[in-house]
Amino acid sequence: MNWLILLLAGVVEVAWSQSIKPTHQFTRPLPTLICLSLMAVAVWLLSRSMETLPVGTAYAVFTGIGAVGAITLGIVLADDPVSVGRIAALCLIVGGIVLARITT
Secondary structure (H helix, E strand, O other): OHHHHHHHHHHHHHHHHHHOHHHOOOOOHHHHHHHHHHHHHHHHHHHHHOOOOOHHHHHHHHHHHHHHHHHHHHHHHOOOOOOHHHHHHHHHHHHHHHHHHHOO
16 A cells, blocks of 8 residues: 555656746745645655655655656656657666565
């Protein structure tokens, strides 16, 4: 169950990462409230997953999901550049997440 909570925490972290830019450096109240709320929920879910998962593993998986999601959404939604190096980096991150999961 804690792996599912950790997956959800990572998904919320992706949403949080995408909510930062619309705050315009935290000068817009509603986007800032949404951003801070997503951040709090992501960290709360992460802390819940750490009840049974090792701290290092949980945090690495959490940030890995966030990185993969943020890069992927950047490519799909914001026309961020696609290169062999970026795709290789994504594959390495996903591989690390999978390895952390199967060895914990």
